[in-house]
Structure formats: structure tokens, C-alpha cells
Amino acid sequence: ALISSAEHVFEYPMVDKDALPRWSFERVTLMGDAAHPMYPRGSNGSAQALIDARTLADEIEAEHDAGGDLRAALQRYQDARLPATARVVETNRTLPPDFIIMKADELSGGKPFDNIDDLISQDELRAISDNYKQIAGFALKA
Ligand SMILES: Cc1cc2nc3c(=O)[nH]c(=O)nc-3n(C[C@H](O)[C@H](O)[C@H](O)COP(=O)(O)OP(=O)(O)OC[C@H]3O[C@@H](n4cnc5c(N)ncnc54)[C@H](O)[C@@H]3O)c2cc1C
Structure with missing residues (x-):
């Protein structure tokens, strides 16, 4: 409205x-x-x-x-x-940090879903996040 x-x-x-x-x-x-x-x-x-x-x-x-x-x-x-x-x-x-939004849309075919774990593993999620942190200089180790 x-x-x-x-x-x-x-x-x-x-x-x-x-x-x-x-x-x-x-x-x-x-x-x-x-x-x-x-x-x-x-x-x-x-x-x-x-x-x-x-x-x-x-x-x-x-x-x-x-x-x-x-x-x-x-x-x-x-x-x-x-x-x-x-x-x-x-x-x-x-490959932006919010790439997961596009990825979830692609994996779900744009349809609603209840649990992100049904689409993508926690390891894959972590890899997406860690990759960006590494590039942006936010990685804890760096
Ligand atoms: C919609 C939006 C959302 C954002 N979200 C985030 C976020 O969640 N996290 C994040 O980290 N960043 C975010 N950003 C980016 C962040 O706001 C900028 O990267 C940051 O403000 C840049 O800081 P700066 O000091 O370089 O420039 P600015 O903050 O732009 O400061 C420049 C200053 O110079 C002044 N100025 C300009 N010309 C003159 C002049 N001739 N004489 C005197 N003063 C002048 C301006 O008025 C301004 O106050 C976002 C930006 C936008 C637009």
C-alpha cells in the first residue's frame, strides 16, 4: 500500500x-x-x-x-x-558477499523453501563466506 x-x-x-x-x-x-x-x-x-x-x-x-x-x-x-x-x-x-541470495534463488528455482540446508550444505555456505572475507581482508587470520 x-x-x-x-x-x-x-x-x-x-x-x-x-x-x-x-x-x-x-x-x-x-x-x-x-x-x-x-x-x-x-x-x-x-x-x-x-x-x-x-x-x-x-x-x-x-x-x-x-x-x-x-x-x-x-x-x-x-x-x-x-x-x-x-x-x-x-x-x-x-561473486559478491550476498552471492548466496542469487545461489538460493537458482537452487530453489525461485520457489519458497523452508530450510536452507535442503538446498546447500553448511560447508558450501562457509566456503562462499570465507572466500569473500579473504578478498575483503576480513579473514580472522589476516
Ligand atoms: C545506500 C548505501 C549503503 C551502504 N551500506 C554500507 C554498509 O552497510 N557498510 C559499509 O561499510 N559501507 C556501506 N556503504 C558505503 C559507505 O557509506 C561509504 O563507502 C563510506 O561512507 C565512504 O566514506 P568516505 O569517507 O570515503 O566518503 P563519504 O562518506 O562520502 O565522505 C565524504 C565527505 O566529504 C564531503 N565533501 C564532499 N565534497 C566536499 C567539499 N568540496 N568540501 C568539503 N567536504 C566535501 C561530503 O559531504 C562527505 O561528508 C553504503 C553506501 C550507500 C550509498
Whole structure:
């Protein structure tokens, strides 16, 4: 009723961007969504921005302690985080963390079911989840 009586319904597409060739320019760098906008799936947009912040802070501190050049710290930050976040962007397009929703729809033929265990084993579910955690840097071991 809420939807059918609404005067306007806005639709927002899910948007991401291909990986940029570089983030760091002299003493300026990019982080968070400015560096790697990705589909908001799997708690990863702000989580990746936080990992950026941690990495950048560590690199700046190390460079400062060594009396070095900020530009070297920004380069190391980019080298560590650009490929890692590019993998998350690409994985979100093909095998996202909510891939199980598509998989369950496929396995059930789009029909209602009572128990997910009738469709897929717990081991397979865990493998899907662990694979994404590994790529996103959320794996407990990492
Ligand atoms: C619908 C939706 C759901 C999401 N769900 C999740 C989720 O569940 N988990 C998760 O981890 N992430 C989620 N995200 C992604 C997450 O919100 C972003 O990845 C995160 O906010 C990026 O942080 P940021 O600081 O890089 O950028 P932003 O949060 O966009 O911050 C940039 C800031 O800069 C300000 N700004 C822009 N231009 C200027 C200017 N010229 N001068 C001064 N200030 C300026 C903006 O106002 C803004 O406050 C979701 C995103 C969307 C859209």
C-alpha cells in the first residue's frame, strides 16, 4: 500500500568504478570512496575506507620516524591498498558477499523453501563466506 500510494518512487542504481591507475600525486592522495567507489555490499565501503586510514597512518608514522619523505609513504600506501581494493570492486561484480541470495534463488528455482540446508550444505555456505572475507581482508587470520 505504501508503494502503490506513493506519488513518486525514486530508483538509485548501484554504481562503482573501475580501478584508477594511481591515487597519490606528490603530497596528496585519495582514500575511501574517492579512491575506490564500490557496490555497497558486504559491509565493505566504509570498512575499506577504515583499512585505508589505518594503512596510511602507519605509513606516514613510519616515514616520519625515519625522517623520510611523505611522498614515499603515500606511494607505499597506494601500492598496498590500490590492488587490494580493486580486487574487492571486481569481486563485488562477480561473486559478491550476498552471492548466496542469487545461489538460493537458482537452487530453489525461485520457489519458497523452508530450510536452507535442503538446498546447500553448511560447508558450501562457509566456503562462499570465507572466500569473500579473504578478498575483503576480513579473514580472522589476516
Ligand atoms: C545506500 C548505501 C549503503 C551502504 N551500506 C554500507 C554498509 O552497510 N557498510 C559499509 O561499510 N559501507 C556501506 N556503504 C558505503 C559507505 O557509506 C561509504 O563507502 C563510506 O561512507 C565512504 O566514506 P568516505 O569517507 O570515503 O566518503 P563519504 O562518506 O562520502 O565522505 C565524504 C565527505 O566529504 C564531503 N565533501 C564532499 N565534497 C566536499 C567539499 N568540496 N568540501 C568539503 N567536504 C566535501 C561530503 O559531504 C562527505 O561528508 C553504503 C553506501 C550507500 C550509498
